[in-house]
Amino acid sequence: MQLLPGFRDFFPEDCARRNYILAHWREVCRRYGFVEYDGPVLETEELYRKKSGDEIVKQLFNFCDKGERAVAMRPEMTPTLARMVATRERDFKKPMKWFSMPQCFRYEKQQRGRLREFYQLNCDIIGEPSVAADAEMIALVIDVLRSFGFTENDFVVRVSDRDAWLAFLAAKNIDVPRGQEFLQIVDKLEREAPEAVEAKLKSFGLTLDEVRAFIANPGEHLEKFNELSAELNARGLNAFYQLDPTIVRGLAYYTGIVFEVFDRSKKLRALAGGGRYDNLLRDMSDGKVSLHALGFGMGDVVLGELINDTPHALEKMQHWIEQRPAAQVYLVIAKEERRSTALADAQRLRELGFRVDFSLTPSKVGKQFQAAEQSGARVTILYGDEWPNVKFKTLATRDEFLAAHDSLIAKLDELKLTIEEF
RNA sequence: GUGGCCGUAGCUCAAUGGUAGAGCUCCAGAUUGUGAUUCUGGCUGUUGCGGGUUCGAGUCCCGUCGGCCACCCCA
Numbered sequence A: 001m002q003l004l005p006g007f008r009d010f011f012p013e014d015c016a017r018r019n020y021i022l023a024h025w026r027e028v029c030r031r032y033g034f035v036e037y038d039g040p041v042l043e044t045e046e047l048y049r050k051k052s053g054d055e056i057v058k059q060l061f062n063f064c065d066k067g068e069r070a071v072a073m074r075p076e077m078t079p080t081l082a083r084m085v086a087t088r089e090r091d092f093k094k095p096m097k098w099f100s101m102p103q104c105f106r107y108e109k110q111q112r113g114r115l116r117e118f119y120q121l122n123c124d125i126i127g128e129p130s131v132a133a134d135a136e137m138i139a140l141v142i143d144v145l146r147s148f149g150f151t152e153n154d155f156v157v158r159v160s161d162r163d164a165w166l167a168f169l170a171a172k173n174i175d176v177p178r179g180q181e182f183l184q185i186v187d188k189l190e191r192e193a194p195e196a197v198e199a200k201l202k203s204f205g206l207t208l209d210e211v212r213a214f215i216a217n218p219g220e221h222l223e224k225f226n227e228l229s230a231e232l233n234a235r236g237l238n239a240f241y242q243l244d245p246t247i248v249r250g251l252a253y254y255t256g257i258v259f260e261v262f263d264r265s266k267k268l269r270a271l272a273g274g275g276r277y278d279n280l281l282r283d284m285s286d287g288k289v290s291l292h293a294l295g296f297g298m299g300d301v302v303l304g305e306l307i308n309d310t311p312h313a314l315e316k317m318q319h320w321i322e323q324r325p326a327a328q329v330y331l332v333i334a335k336e337e338r339r340s341t342a343l344a345d346a347q348r349l350r351e352l353g354f355r356v357d358f359s360l361t362p363s364k365v366g367k368q369f370q371a372a373e374q375s376g377a378r379v380t381i382l383y384g385d386e387w388p389n390v391k392f393k394t395l396a397t398r399d400e401f402l403a404a405h406d407s408l409i410a411k412l413d414e415l416k417l418t419i420e421e422f
Numbered sequence B: 001g002u003g004g005c006c007g008u009a010g011c012u013c014a015a016u017g018g019u020a021g022a023g024c025u026c027c028a029g030a031u032u033g034u035g036a037u038u039c040u041g042g043c044u045g046u047u048g049c050g051g052g053u054u055c056g057a058g059u060c061c062c063g064u065c066g067g068c069c070a071c072c073c074c075a
Helices: A012-031 A045-052 A054-059 A079-090 A133-147 A161-169 A176-187 A194-202 A208-216 A221-234 A280-284 A300-309 A311-322 A336-351 A365-375 A405-414
Strands: A041-046 A062-064 A070-072 A094-101 A103-105 A117-126 A157-159 A242-244 A257-263 A272-276 A293-299 A329-333 A357-359 A379-383 A387-396 A399-404
Touching: A012 A117, A012 A133, A012 A242, A012 A300, A012 A311, A041 A045, A041 A157, A045 A054, A045 A079, A045 A242, A045 A272, A045 A379, A062 A194, A062 A379, A070 A272, A079 A117, A079 A133, A079 A242, A117 A133, A117 A387, A133 A221, A133 A257, A133 A272, A133 A293, A133 A399, A157 A161, A161 A176, A161 A221, A221 A257, A257 A293, A272 A405, A293 A300, A293 A311, A300 A311, A329 A336, A336 A357, A357 A365, A387 A405, A399 A405
Parallel strands: A157 A242, A329 A357, A329 A379
Antiparallel strands: A041 A070, A062 A070, A094 A117, A103 A117, A117 A293, A157 A257, A257 A272, A272 A293, A379 A387, A387 A399
C-alpha cells in the first residue's frame, strides 16, 4: 500500500495539472511545426552506457529481465531518439523537427524539484547546421514557457557558446583535449569557492581574473551569438534571453550554442536546458549516421513548482482546469419510473458528444442536485411529475423552465452548451 | 552517497514520562421534488516500523524506513 519514494499518484486534481502541462507542451510544439514521436519506456542498459558511460548505471532503474537481458527504464529520451534516427534517418526530410513528452525514471535521492519519475518535454532539430535552428529552438523554449503565462519577469534564458570558450583557450595555447576539463571548471564557477577554482585553473596556466575578464567581455568570439541575437530580436524576444558565458552545461557531448532557463528569483533549479550536439548521433551510431543536431529538455516537476509559486500562472492553470469539468449535463431522476427514459436520453446525448452524468442509484432530489453541482455540470434536466415535459435548470443562475421532452436537444443548443475538446 | 530537521485519524495539528484528543473532510439525519448555511449523530489510530531504558514511552535512547532541506550529482 505504500508509494515508492520519488513516485507520484495522480489523483484527479493532480492529473488535471499534469494534463495542463502536457497539453500546452504539445500545443506549442505543434505551433512550431514539430511532430510528436515516442519510444519504449524500457531500453537496454547498453544504450545508456553508450551515451553516458558506465557511471550512469547507478542512476538507472535497471534490472535483468526473464530473458537475462540487462534493461533499464528510460532516464532520458535522447538515446532512444538517436536510435530511431539512426534506424530510419533517410525516410525523413531534413531538418527533422521532433518532440516527445516521455515519462522518465532516474534512481536518485528525491528532493525539491527532483523525483524518481517525471515527464520531460524533449524537442530536437536533426540535420540543420545553421544558427537559425538554435534560434528556433530557443524561441520555442521561450514560447512554451509563455504559454503558461510566464513573462520576461518570471524567467530568463541564459545562452552561451562553447566554441567561444574553446577559442579563448586556443588564444592561450591550451590543448583542445583539455577543453572538456576546463569547461567543467567554468560550469562550477558559481558554486565553488574562488580559492578552489583558482587552484584548478593554475594547471591550465590561467587565473580566475583572466577567466572573469572573458566572461565580462567575450570580445570577438561571438559571431554565432550575434547571429542568434538577430534572429531572436527579429521575433521580438529580446527581453527573454541574455548572454551568459558561465553556462556551459555539464555534459561532454555538447558542441556550440548551449542554454539553460532559470526562474528570475533563482529559487528553483533550471527549468530547461539544452544545446547543440553535432557529434552525438555519429558517435552513438558508430559512424553510421552523421547529422547535426540540437535540442532541449524541460521537466514537469520544476515547471509545476514555478506555476504554483507564480500567482498569474497559477490562476491561468486553475481557469483551464475549471473549463474542463467532468460533466456538462446532469440528469436528475426525480421519479424512478422515468429512469429508463433518462437512460435513453443519456445515451443519445453522449453519442452527440455531450458529457453527461446522473445518479446510478435512486437518490433524493436534493442529493442529486448536490452531485450535479459537484460534477461541474452547467445544466440539469429533471425527469418527474412534469412529464412529458422536463425541467431545465441552469445551475449558476438557478433559472428554471419547462420544455417538451422531444425538444431536449434543441433546448441544450439554445443554452449554448458546447462540446469542448479535451 | 554525506549531513541537519521531522514522522500522532483521510488532512492540519494537540497531548509535563501517567486514560491518545480537537478542528476540518467524509457519511447519515433534520429536509419523501431543488444546491447554501446551521444543527444532530456517525466512521477513522499497531502514535511509520523494530528494539532498549522505565512501575509506566506518542514523549527518552539506539536502529531502520519514509518525508523535508542543504551538499554531491544532474542526461
